[in-house]
Amino acid sequence: MQAAAQATVTPLQYVRSAASAVTLPALCSTCHLKDLCLPCGLAGVDVERLDSIMFSRRRVKAGQALYREGDAFSFIYAVRSGTFKSSLTLKDGRDQATGFHMAGEVMGLDGLAHGSHASCATALEDAEVCAIPYAGLNQASAGNAALQEAVSRLMSREIVREHGLMMLLGSMNAEQRLAAFLLNISQRMKARGYSATEFHLRMSRADIGSHLGMKLETVSRTFSAFQQQGLLEVDKRHIRIVDAAALARVLDAPAH
Amino acid sequence: MQAAAQATVTPLQYVRSAASAVTLPALCSTCHLKDLCLPCGLAGVDVERLDSIMFSRRRVKAGQALYREGDAFSFIYAVRSGTFKSSLTLKDGRDQATGFHMAGEVMGLDGLAHGSHASCATALEDAEVCAIPYAGLNQASAGNAALQEAVSRLMSREIVREHGLMMLLGSMNAEQRLAAFLLNISQRMKARGYSATEFHLRMSRADIGSHLGMKLETVSRTFSAFQQQGLLEVDKRHIRIVDAAALARVLDAPAH
DNA sequence: CGTCTTTTTGAATACTGTCAATTTAAGTGG
DNA sequence: CCACTTAAATTGACAGTATTCAAAAAGACG
Numbered sequence: 001m002q003a004a005a006q007a008t009v010t011p012l013q014y015v016r017s018a019a020s021a022v023t024l025p026a027l028c029s030t031c032h033l034k035d036l037c038l039p040c041g042l043a044g045v046d047v048e049r050l051d052s053i054m055f056s057r058r059r060v061k062a063g064q065a066l067y068r069e070g071d072a073f074s075f076i077y078a079v080r081s082g083t084f085k086s087s088l089t090l091k092d093g094r095d096q097a098t099g100f101h102m103a104g105e106v107m108g109l110d111g112l113a114h115g116s117h118a119s120c121a122t123a124l125e126d127a128e129v130c131a132i133p134y135a136g137l138n139q140a141s142a143g144n145a146a147l148q149e150a151v152s153r154l155m156s157r158e159i160v161r162e163h164g165l166m167m168l169l170g171s172m173n174a175e176q177r178l179a180a181f182l183l184n185i186s187q188r189m190k191a192r193g194y195s196a197t198e199f200h201l202r203m204s205r206a207d208i209g210s211h212l213g214m215k216l217e218t219v220s221r222t223f224s225a226f227q228q229q230g231l232l233e234v235d236k237r238h239i240r241i242v243d244a245a246a247l248a249r250v251l252d253a254p255a256h
Numbered sequence: 257m258q259a260a261a262q263a264t265v266t267p268l269q270y271v272r273s274a275a276s277a278v279t280l281p282a283l284c285s286t287c288h289l290k291d292l293c294l295p296c297g298l299a300g301v302d303v304e305r306l307d308s309i310m311f312s313r314r315r316v317k318a319g320q321a322l323y324r325e326g327d328a329f330s331f332i333y334a335v336r337s338g339t340f341k342s343s344l345t346l347k348d349g350r351d352q353a354t355g356f357h358m359a360g361e362v363m364g365l366d367g368l369a370h371g372s373h374a375s376c377a378t379a380l381e382d383a384e385v386c387a388i389p390y391a392g393l394n395q396a397s398a399g400n401a402a403l404q405e406a407v408s409r410l411m412s413r414e415i416v417r418e419h420g421l422m423m424l425l426g427s428m429n430a431e432q433r434l435a436a437f438l439l440n441i442s443q444r445m446k447a448r449g450y451s452a453t454e455f456h457l458r459m460s461r462a463d464i465g466s467h468l469g470m471k472l473e474t475v476s477r478t479f480s481a482f483q484q485q486g487l488l489e490v491d492k493r494h495i496r497i498v499d500a501a502a503l504a505r506v507l508d509a510p511a512h
Numbered sequence: 513c514g515t516c517t518t519t520t521t522g523a524a525t526a527c528t529g530t531c532a533a534t535t536t537a538a539g540t541g542g
Numbered sequence: 543c544c545a546c547t548t549a550a551a552t553t554g555a556c557a558g559t560a561t562t563c564a565a566a567a568a569g570a571c572g
Contacts, residue, residue: 091508096422096423096427109411110419112412113409141404142404143398148394152408152411155408155415156365159366159414160366163354166344166352166354166418166422166425167344167352169422170425170466171346174559204517204518204519205518212426213425213427215562216518218560219519221520221521429528430527471529472551473553476552476553477528480552492551
């Protein structure tokens, strides 16, 4: 068994049917993701404060966009289940993935800057999110320093995360990029209670390439190289990390 | 001595002397940078609220670090004068510049994530900053939604800025990277009342390279190429943009 | 069972990096 | 003031990595 939903489950029923928007109430205090998600680090009382905000849950079908570049910003979104890709559209129409998001991770913070989303979020499999009204969040955190700090810390973490990605894009070769990517996924899977050594990637080679700044052919070749070196076992999107230590050592290499 | 330092100023007196820290009071409401800086977009009343925070001005000599990776986070810094480089240290000891900061720009927001700075800020020339105690800022914004939003927006802008850089690093070739960099500097110079077409770069070729994910030789070659194509006039760090439109068109090129 | 998408692999090209030498500017010290 | 050192920038020749173009294989889908 692995990761999130689908793929494992009855593959055929990716109904393209009715859209998303269902307004089920959702409470942070009883959510099993609370230690990973927005409430992370908050005391019980403060988490209850979050409950006062009217969240709604929203279902997003595989391939559908949760929001697009330019959409008015009024919500931030926490992933409940499924996986998302955040991406920017380049001048020539291609797009670049700025990140992949798993359960408990928060998306959409870039929208605050100019009041409209600067990136696009697409579900890579059937997914569900909490839509958190930003205005409500602001209001709730106005009188609560801990909550306000939690939101700020969330944004700061996003900045730090992007630092890491800039480092990857600016200074690593193809093997290092892929190794860093896999180790990052591995760690996040583990934090969610899944196996750190065996998992199913939710994104295509092209998505990975657009995220890591390389072509899909290069991604594929690098997977093959890792397999040949005995670091991985790769079967399409199924990955088994055979030698995690060696994979980590790829990052220490003299570089470029 | 090393790297940066002096160069601009009386070279020999890079006194290792008494450090920076001078505590001159500084007020946002009377600052000539207020439309570029933290108070940007705030109404007069709200700006006065900022005055209540005890800022201190701090001088930083060329080549000195304002803060380093791992330093405890307690201030964010607004540049009053001079130019800074933010950078991350790579495993092999080299460093990658995550940004350059000019008057009115705010640095250090990455420190909030884990309570210590994730990057290092170095002055590229003698400089002066406002050191804004984060705790004080938080307190001042607790009762003031507009101020709180201004801080959040600042962080969100940083996220968006880094998006742009990721796009650059992930999808542009050397000419596009340098063109994007120069146009960005040009625009920021203009916003500060300087010429948009003629300016002096504060950073070395190596710094530019580490920022754009290319080697210093490639930076130099690309400058030469632009000069030969009639887009620029380059004399070491003095740049004159001869054909801004053509420089912008470099970015539209089919890509890689 | 045929179509379409995704992935893999090969061969050739192109771009950027590496190594090395030179130039220029500025600082150092006799 | 001039030779000496050092750092930054430029340029050339060559090497290497990743891209491009192309084709084939493997599933997924209807």
